[in-house]
Amino acid sequence: MLWLxxxxxxxxxxxxxxxxxxxxxxxxxxxxxxxxxxxQSPPSPPAPTTAPTNxxxxxxxxxxTTLTVxxxxxxxxxxxxxxxxxxxxxxxxxxxxxxAGAQQLAAQINEGAxxxxxxSANKKQIDVVxxxxxxxxxxxxTFVRNRLVVITxxxxxxxxxxxxxxxxxxxxxxFEAKAVPAGQYSLDFLTKASTLPEYTSAYSSTVxxxxxxxxxxxxxxxxxxxxxxxxxxxxxTTDAATVVDKINTIAIPDELNVIAVYPIAPLxxxxxxxxxxxxxxxxxxxxxxxxxxxxGFIPH
Amino acid sequence: xxxxxxxxxxxxxxxxRPFPLTTLGLLLASLPMLAYLLFPxxxxxxRINPVTLLNNLTNPEIGQAIWLSMVTTTWSTALGLGFGTPxxxxxxxxxxxxxxxxxxxxxxxxxxxxxVAGIALLITFGxxxxxxxxxxxxxxxxxxxxxxxxxxxxxxxAPFYIKTAVAGFAGVERELEQAAEIDGATPxxxxxxxxxxxxxxxxxxxxxxxxxxxxxxxxATILFAGNFPGRTQTMPLAIYLGFExxxxxxxxxxxxxxxxxxxVLWIVKAILRQxxxxx
Numbered sequence: 002m003l004w005l006x007x008x009x010x011x012x013x014x015x016x017x018x019x020x021x022x023x024x025x026x027x028x029x030x031x032x033x034x035x036x037x038x039x040x041q042s043p044p045s046p047p048a049p050t051t052a053p054t055n056x057x058x059x060x061x062x063x064x065x066t067t068l069t070v071x072x073x074x075x076x077x078x079x080x081x082x083x084x085x086x087x088x089x090x091x092x093x094x095x096x097x098x099x100x101a102g103a104q105q106l107a108a109q110i111n112e113g114a115x116x117x118x119x120x121s122a123n124k125k126q127i128d129v130v131x132x133x134x135x136x137x138x139x140x141x142x143t144f145v146r147n148r149l150v151v152i153t154x155x156x157x158x159x160x161x162x163x164x165x166x167x168x169x170x171x172x173x174x175x176f177e178a179k180a181v182p183a184g185q186y187s188l189d190f191l192t193k194a195s196t197l198p199e200y201t202s203a204y205s206s207t208v209x210x211x212x213x214x215x216x217x218x219x220x221x222x223x224x225x226x227x228x229x230x231x232x233x234x235x236x237x238t239t240d241a242a243t244v245v246d247k248i249n250t251i252a253i254p255d256e257l258n259v260i261a262v263y264p265i266a267p268l269x270x271x272x273x274x275x276x277x278x279x280x281x282x283x284x285x286x287x288x289x290x291x292x293x294x295x296x297g298f299i300p301h
Numbered sequence: 302x303x304x305x306x307x308x309x310x311x312x313x314x315x316x317x318r319p320f321p322l323t324t325l326g327l328l329l330a331s332l333p334m335l336a337y338l339l340f341p342x343x344x345x346x347x348r349i350n351p352v353t354l355l356n357n358l359t360n361p362e363i364g365q366a367i368w369l370s371m372v373t374t375t376w377s378t379a380l381g382l383g384f385g386t387p388x389x390x391x392x393x394x395x396x397x398x399x400x401x402x403x404x405x406x407x408x409x410x411x412x413x414x415x416x417v418a419g420i421a422l423l424i425t426f427g428x429x430x431x432x433x434x435x436x437x438x439x440x441x442x443x444x445x446x447x448x449x450x451x452x453x454x455x456x457x458x459a460p461f462y463i464k465t466a467v468a469g470f471a472g473v474e475r476e477l478e479q480a481a482e483i484d485g486a487t488p489x490x491x492x493x494x495x496x497x498x499x500x501x502x503x504x505x506x507x508x509x510x511x512x513x514x515x516x517x518x519x520x521a522t523i524l525f526a527g528n529f530p531g532r533t534q535t536m537p538l539a540i541y542l543g544f545e546x547x548x549x550x551x552x553x554x555x556x557x558x559x560x561x562x563x564x565v566l567w568i569v570k571a572i573l574r575q576x577x578x579x580x
Contacts, residue, residue: 104545112548158428173445178528180546213445214527217542225527229429230444 064093068276069115073103073122073182073263074218075147075237079296080120086292087283094276102218104180110135110268117271118280120144120263123182127264134269141266144284146299147237148258149186151251152226159232164251165200167233168207175222175231178215183222186259187235193257223248237261239297260299342559349552357553365531366539367557373447373535374515377454381462381511386504389466390492404467411460418457419524426452426525449526450533454515461514465507469500502573509569513562 072080077100084096099106099116107126110116111133119136121127130136153161159172167174177184191205213231216222222234227247241250265284267277283289290300357363392404410418426433426443433443443449473496481491497504519537526533528542536558543551 102545108545108548173442175527178542178545180542212529214529214533216528217523217545221524228423228427230423230427 066094066273066276068094068096068117068273068280069099070096070118070120070280071099071101071106071110071114071116072118072120073106074100074220075122075183075240076100076120076263077220078243079239079293079298082292082296083284083289086288087280090283091276091279096280102177102181104129104182105217116268117273117277118265118267120265120284121182122147122261122263123185124262124264125185126182127266130266130268136266137269141264142281142285143262143301144265144281145263145290145293145301147239147261147263147297148255148299149183149190149235149253149261150238150241151233151235151253152223152241152248153233153251154226154229154231155247155249156229157232157249158229161233162251164194164253164257165204167211168200168204170211172211172232173213173230174208174211175214175216175225175234176212177219177222177235178217181216181218182261183219183235183237184215186261189259190235190253190257197257237297242297263298345552345555345559349549349556353549354553354556357550360550360553362530362534362539363550363554363557366534366536366554369447369450369531369534370516370536373450373454374512376451377458377515378462378508378512380451380455381459382508385459385463386466389463390470390496392463393467393470407460407463409460410457411464415453415457415518415520415522416524419453419521422449422453422456422521422525444525445527445529445533447526447532450522450535453521453525454518457518457521458511458514462504462507462511465510466500466504469503469507470496472503473499505569506573509566513566516558516562 070080077098080098080100084098087096088094099109099114101109103121103123103126106116106119107121107129110119110130119127119130124141127136127141131138131141151161151164151167153159159166159169161167161169161172176187179185179188188205191208194200195202195205214225216225219236219240222231223236223240223244225231226234226236227244233251238250241248265281267274267281271277284293285301294300388407392400392407423444424430426436426449428434428437428442428444436443443452477499478491478495481495482488486494517537518535519541522533522535523538523541528534528538530539534542536554540551540554540558543554
């Protein structure tokens with residue numbers, strides 16, 4: 002006889018009384034199914050509880066309070082710098098960040114991820130969350146602006162020195178997916194350039210034919226260009242500023258550039274709405290804006 | 302507490318005839334895990350609107366992703382089989398110094414996060430990588446191509462086949478092979494006519510696990526092969542990116558993935574069950 006690993010082969014345990022077993026199984030499953038909603042309700046407190054929005058008691062400094070901020074990946078460095086200053090000004094509060102592509106954060110929030118503040122890289126993703134009533138319309142405000150820049154690896158193997166060079170055949174360009182705000186802005190830039198005689202109308206389609214990957218967020222475009230895996234990519238000036246010594250930048254003139262407008266908003270179902278508002282106020286304050294400016298953002 | 306004193310007697314009792322109450326208890330104890338594993342699948346099925354599902358099926362990006370996944374997983378499974386079998390046979394039949402070290406090293410891709418595999422592949426086969434730089438000079442570029450998808454899948458999935466195949470080969474009794482050798486069979490004949498037929502159910506189940514792992518591969522793929530519809534955007538990537546745009550698109554793909562995986566596993570298990578019975 003052949004030895005067979007039990008974990009690998011579908012050799013069932015010798016259940017001789019299988020009809021009874023199956024019946025029992027079905028029965029118990031049924032019981033479990035009936036009990037399931039009750040069992041599921043406790044671990045879902047972030048469900049739409051709108052009550053605390055106008056809670057009279059302001060938990061200004063309850064020790065151990067955690068403020069969860071969902072922020073677009075491009076805000077990573079600047080927001081990390083804001084954290085200690087905000088925490089110093091609000092003792093007892095710990096700021097926890099979730100950085101990702103704004104479109105991913107919006108999807109997470111809509112699926113019930115607990116957050117107190119959402120800082121997006123475009124208005125569209127705020128609107129996505131507003132559409133599910135998790136952000137109240139009119140509560141979002143612009144807190145900072147950003148612009149796109151073309152980057153190449155420091156060695157620049159493809160010899161890209163101008164925006165026109167992006168249309169050279171055989172390049173490996175790395176862009177963001179269209180769902181990512183920067184990806185949409187990149188397409189907008191190409192469309193605008195294509196209307197200008199010096200770029201010709203084929204510019205956009207030629208450049209796009211050089212794209213080898215549509216990445217999920219700005220930071221992964223940046224990393225792959227820094228690694229030299231792509232010939233050029235488009236990121237925000239603020240992202241480029243974090244690795245100046247490893248890349249070259251090619252400015253996109255203002256008339257072609259898309260000025261990305263970053264909105265921030267409190268989540269409607271936040272348990273600590275006052276703290277969420279305090280965080281937004283801090284980001285908008287001269288101190289907060291100063292920090293953002295040092296990371297290359299344009300104050301609002 | 303009371304039971305512990307009568308423990309030996311219960312054990313002998315159970316050997317004689319199955320005790321239904323024990324089975325019931327076991328079932329009850331298994332229930333939380335079973336429910337936990339099945340409810341999320343059920344939730345997915347219940348969440349999607351059948352009309353949206355049908356509409357999404359005609360979406361070209363979905364078709365592309367499915368096709369790409371099928372092509373790449375076929376390749377990566379074949380590579381695992383072709384190049385993994387000699388290695389597995391070596392590990393099962395030859396005992397040498399460093400054998401267990403090698404065994405552990407082969408297991409590493411199974412336990413490492415796939416993103417680690419992606420970075421490792423990128424700095425090996427990328428344009429500036431250890432091997433990639435040399436390939437680049439020869440005009441071969443791997444990163445961001447379908448080949449990169451296959452390589453990423455093979456890297457994380459082949460160890461599943463190799464590990465299983467080692468167990469399969471080790472399970473074939475050496476005496477049977479030796480008997481054939483005494484009768485004058487060449488090593489190749491012994492392998493093809495004795496070892497393979499006896500080990501194949503295990504090899505097949507190893508292949509299925511490898512294929513399933515390759516089908517679900519995400520982290521290494523997005524890092525090493527990037528995301529380009531029709532070229533490197535496999536089903537898991539399309540599901541992930543779809544989640545951010547249109548959850549219904551993601552759900553459609555997720556359900557297809559679920560259905561395909563279930564069917565393949567079910568069919569292979571049926572084949573194996575039949576085979577094991579006739580052995």
